[in-house]
Amino acid sequence: MIDTDIFKALADPTRRKVFEKLAGGSLNASALRDGLEISQPAMSQHLAVLRAAGLVREQRQGRFVNYEVDPDGIASIGTWLARYRAYWPKRIEALADLLKDMDQ
Amino acid sequence: MIDTDIFKALADPTRRKVFEKLAGGSLNASALRDGLEISQPAMSQHLAVLRAAGLVREQRQGRFVNYEVDPDGIASIGTWLARYRAYWPKRIEALADLLKDMDQ
DNA sequence: GCAACACATAAGTATGTGCTTATGTGTCGG
DNA sequence: CCGACACATAAGCACATACTTATGTGTTGC
Numbered sequence: 001m002i003d004t005d006i007f008k009a010l011a012d013p014t015r016r017k018v019f020e021k022l023a024g025g026s027l028n029a030s031a032l033r034d035g036l037e038i039s040q041p042a043m044s045q046h047l048a049v050l051r052a053a054g055l056v057r058e059q060r061q062g063r064f065v066n067y068e069v070d071p072d073g074i075a076s077i078g079t080w081l082a083r084y085r086a087y088w089p090k091r092i093e094a095l096a097d098l099l100k101d102m103d104q
Numbered sequence: 105m106i107d108t109d110i111f112k113a114l115a116d117p118t119r120r121k122v123f124e125k126l127a128g129g130s131l132n133a134s135a136l137r138d139g140l141e142i143s144q145p146a147m148s149q150h151l152a153v154l155r156a157a158g159l160v161r162e163q164r165q166g167r168f169v170n171y172e173v174d175p176d177g178i179a180s181i182g183t184w185l186a187r188y189r190a191y192w193p194k195r196i197e198a199l200a201d202l203l204k205d206m207d208q
Numbered sequence: 209g210c211a212a213c214a215c216a217t218a219a220g221t222a223t224g225t226g227c228t229t230a231t232g233t234g235t236c237g238g
Numbered sequence: 239c240c241g242a243c244a245c246a247t248a249a250g251c252a253c254a255t256a257c258t259t260a261t262g263t264g265t266t267g268c
Contacts, residue, residue, distance in 0.1 A: 011111040
């Protein structure tokens with residue numbers, strides 16, 4: 001299950017913080033570290049998990065590796081969530097149609 | 105973090121299957137078992153996790169306990185996902201406004 | 209009342225996860 | 239070239255998780 005990897009990846013608070021940082025723009029592994037109190041290997045491992053889940057993608061630039069949000073991961077969550085649209089507040093049932101568009 | 109509980113709960117494939125079953129309508133713990141090869145205690149424990157995460161709510165009926173999807177849990181995921189709307193396909197950027205409505 | 213039922217909880221165990229320290233791989237500047 | 243740098247990987251360890259078997263709690267029908 002690809003969903004398993006995605007949800008597992010997001011189940012860790014540190015990884016969600018990293019992901020949120022990347023949502024603000026592309027950053028390399030070192031830049032991602034400051035603010036968060038985390039060792040270099042730990043960050044590297046977290047990024048590997050996010051990458052394997054399809055939530056993040058990397059782009060080598062010399063000796064730096066730039067990470068950015070992978071829209072495919074976000075889209076997967078959207079698709080999963082769309083299956084339960086019956087339980088979203090009624091006001092936004094129009095959402096269903098929009099999500100259907102997204103699947104194509 | 106409430107998000108941690110939600111993502112952890114959904115990271116388990118069995119729990120996602122249970123949740124999907126409940127999305128089809130309210131069911132008691134025994135009814136949830138058939139189809140899935142899972143012991144009674146294991147199901148009970150999974151339901152406790154889903155309940156603690158706010159994804160599911162229970163309703164005692166005599167000696168049965170009826171479970172159903174809790175819309176609050178679904179809404180929480182929607183709210184989380186809304187923060188990354190910049191990375192959704194452009195076509196559904198209108199989604200952002202709809203999600204904003206949901207927060208109230 | 210009491211046996212069968214529906215479910216929860218306790219305790220033990222195997223496996224998974226996230227960290228650590230140590231080391232490896234590739235790149236850059238002088 | 240070579241030392242400093244940016245990052246990945248390996249191995250070990252503490253703790254969490256998902257299961258098991260056994261037992262507890264409350265409800266129902268006879």
